[in-house]
Amino acid sequence: MPLSLEYVFTLHVELAPPLDFGSTHTGDRRFIPIVGGRVEGPRLTGEILSGGGDWNSVRSDGVVHVLAKYAIMADDGSLINIHNEGYGRATQADMRIVFGNDPASASLKKDGAEWYTKTFPRFEVADGPHVWLAKSCFLGDLLPPDRPNHVKVKVYEVI
Template sequence: MAPTLEFAFRLEVDLAEALDFGNTPAGDRRFIPINGGRAEGPKLNATILPGGGDWNVLREDGVGHVFAKYTIKSDDGVLISVTNEGWIPKFRKRSPGDPEDGAEGKSGMVPEEKWYARTNPRFEVQDGPHNWLNRTLFVGELHKPEIPFHVTIDVYSVE
């Protein structure tokens, strides 16, 4: 039987201004501190604690690689470690005249219908009511940012 996805919860993550490391051998490296936020949905409700961050890189081919680590605290008081890694294949802002400019339009921004970003959120938690997070495979859909310093990720369990 083919696996299916079931919506688990939405992460609303508040960010600080990015720290820019510049062009490294891996690509344009940035660190984006996480200031807080919420996880809400049918399977989990929690507060995103400040102190984590996203170590991301924009590769020369325009692909963005995200790697975030942070902590959430469930509404019943349990700390949960989060590692969320993923790819944004059409992240690069292209300039007008670029050979692929037709997909992005004259502004150089990737339009919503062309945006594609998926992650693999992984959770680590003590034994107890949220132990199911340790045993479940998840897929995250990272939405195109619409609010400065804020990202939204819908998290689905693979059933």
Template sequence: MTPKLDYAFTLHVDLAPPHDFGKTAGGEKRFVPITRGILPGGGDWNAARPDGVVHVFAKYTIQAEDGTLLNVTNEGYGRASQETIKAVFGDEPSKASMAEGGAAWYTKTFPRFEVALGPLGWLNSACFVGDLLPPKVLNHVKIDVYEIL
């Protein structure tokens, strides 16, 4: 049976300006603190490789409306030039979605959740894929999360 995707929810993530590490063996490395929608301390450690692939690795904790804490690890890959990455963190992030003709934007993630047993416990036993949407607002990204059925 072919797997299907079922929309689960959208993560809204506010970002602080990135801390650039510069060129490393793994590419242009940066840490992007996540500032709202999560508990303090989370962020995205990403690297824009010379081959045009961006490796995303984010860890953070979300507090649900009912107070439940969700531990999130969200890793994935995108395709973007250095110019597109600079647009994401520049003054007009919407340019990133138009860069390279707009069709070039591609960032998919594999979010994993750890949560206490209870109403959200189903997140512990399901597989998900995330679609990180092109940024339209400064310091804010959205990730549509789908359960793989």
């Protein structure tokens, strides 16, 4: 039976300006604090809590490694831990534009054809109405930022 994807929700993640660590042995490293946001979709709605962050690096070959960890409070009060890791393609210069004050001006965003960032979100949640998150595999499509300090990730359950 072939695999398929079912859209479950979108993460609207609000960010603080990145902290740039410079060139390290893992690539050009930055930390982007997560300061809030919303989760909206047919299977989950809630608030993204402040206090998490994305530790990403751009390797010399232009591969971006993203690793975001943060918490969601569902509208029913349930707490959900998310570990969202993945890969994209961009140069360090592209990343400075994307996470700068005018991401819509980035040449890689004009038609969206060059943007590629996919993630593999994993969830930790107590037994209850959202335990399905801990029992399935998911794929995330991190969309090109269209405004400063904000990213969207469309999340799909692998069926």
